[in-house]
Each structure stands twice: as structure tokens, then as C-alpha cells.
Amino acid sequence: xxxxxxxxxxxxxxxxxxxxxxxxxxxxxxxxxxxxxxxxxxxxxxxxxxxxxxxxxxxxxxxxxxxxxx
Numbered sequence: 001x002x003x004x005x006x007x008x009x010x011x012x013x014x015x016x017x018x019x020x021x022x023x024x025x026x027x028x029x030x031x032x033x034x035x036x037x038x039x040x041x042x043x044x045x046x047x048x049x050x051x052x053x054x055x056x057x058x059x060x061x062x063x064x065x066x067x068x069x070x
Contacts, residue, residue, distance in 0.1 A: 014047065023050070
């Protein structure tokens with residue numbers, strides 16, 4: 001029985017995934033430094049934090065709309 005061939009190289013990441021897009025913005029240096037340290041302690045990437053924050057913001061905004069709002 002033949003073994004399954006392993007593909008060479010690294011697995012595809014978010015950059016090459018059609019499910020993700022790059023976003024950028026400016027934040028204060030002190031905020032970024034504190035965030036980096038906390039993310040290291042939490043073993044998290046900044047993209048994970050941004051995804052969580054944006055998901056929560058979307059839910060908050062959707063829940064805050066009144067039924068008659070467009």
C-alpha cells in the first residue's frame with residue numbers, strides 16, 4: 001500500500017486564504033506595546049484579538065438598532 005505523499009513547504013496561512021483580508025490602522029505606540037505584551041502572555045495573535053473585537057462590535061451594533069431603523 002502506497003503512503004500518502006506529503007506536500008512540501010509550509011501550510012497555507014491567513015495571507016493566502018480567501019477567507020481573510022488585510023486591514024491596517026494607526027494606534028498609539030503605548031497602546032500597541034501594552035497590547036503586544038498582553039497578547040504574548042495570552043499566547044494570542046493580534047489578528048485573533050481584532051477578530052474578537054470586531055465580532056463583538058458587530059453584535060453590539062446590530063443589537064442596538066431599533067426595529068424601525070434602516
